[in-house]
Amino acid sequence: MTVSADGSQVSYTCDVGFSLQGVPSQECILATSGSSVQQQPSCVICGTLFSTAGLEVIQFTDGERTYAEFKCDPGYTMSGKTIISCRSDGTWNASQPTCEVCETLTPPSVGDVSIMTDGEMTSANVTCPAGFVLDSSGTLNCRADGTWNFDVPDCVCEPPPSLQNGETIISADGLTARYSCQSGYSLSGPTTRVCQSDGTAWTDEDPFCVQCEELHLGVT
Known part of the structure; x- marks a missing residue:
């Protein structure tokens, strides 16, 4: 008072x-008369x-x-x-x-998951090591029923350098790279490389296309 x-x-x-x-x-x-307290x-x-x-x-x-x-x-x-x-x-x-307790998240085989909150909602942030990228959104939100709005993304290798005078085909899951050279060139190196799950990126070294020697026809 x-x-x-x-x-x-x-x-x-x-x-x-x-x-x-x-x-x-x-x-x-x-x-006074009539007043109230x-x-x-x-x-x-x-x-x-x-x-x-x-x-x-x-x-x-x-x-x-x-x-x-x-x-x-x-x-x-x-x-x-x-x-x-x-x-x-x-x-x-x-x-x-x-x-509500959030469902347990399993980190990708290569990468980390960090949990944070604003006091109302818990979020998860997925990150990849150098040489790897996420194949989908790296931020997940835990809903009021404890479920997550997305599945945990995977860390896949960054696309390898383009093959000069050739073609590089990456598989849909981002884990396999296949190489071929244009006509007049031969491939030096692996025809197929795989993104390794142990964090060491692509197998083997980058291949390259070697130009073939010109063929000279003899005159008769």
Whole structure:
């Protein structure tokens, strides 16, 4: 309770965990016939909030209402409202949310998965080592039911250099490269290379096309 410097007004605030029932302030008035005097308000205790797996609760107040803000730990995603308020009768305006555990992610054979959260939703970021690229989106979001919006992508080798005077054909899954040379050239090196799953990129060295010597016809 805070009284103004001139003593004409009083203001009321409640501690965290309580909400105000009644008027937040009153003025000193001359009691005359027909005037009414307001009752002093009270601070009503708010209902108990329960801790659940992966859930953090932070309560704060503006002096009139107590609020509860919820955050989920990494590996969990929230189902429900992030902030609820305690009404003047001590009840909350919504049920407290739950933090649903996210499904376990298996990292690609080459690459890493890092888990992060903004307190409401958990995200996963998939990265590849040097020489490899992702074959689809590297960012996944854990939905409110604990499932992920995408499958974990694979890390495939970066496309090898183009074959000068020849052709390089990469398989649909990005794991195999086949080489051939134009007419008048012969291939020096492997005709097929494979993207290795141990992180050492392509097998063998880059092939190249060697120009054939010109043939000279004899004169008879």
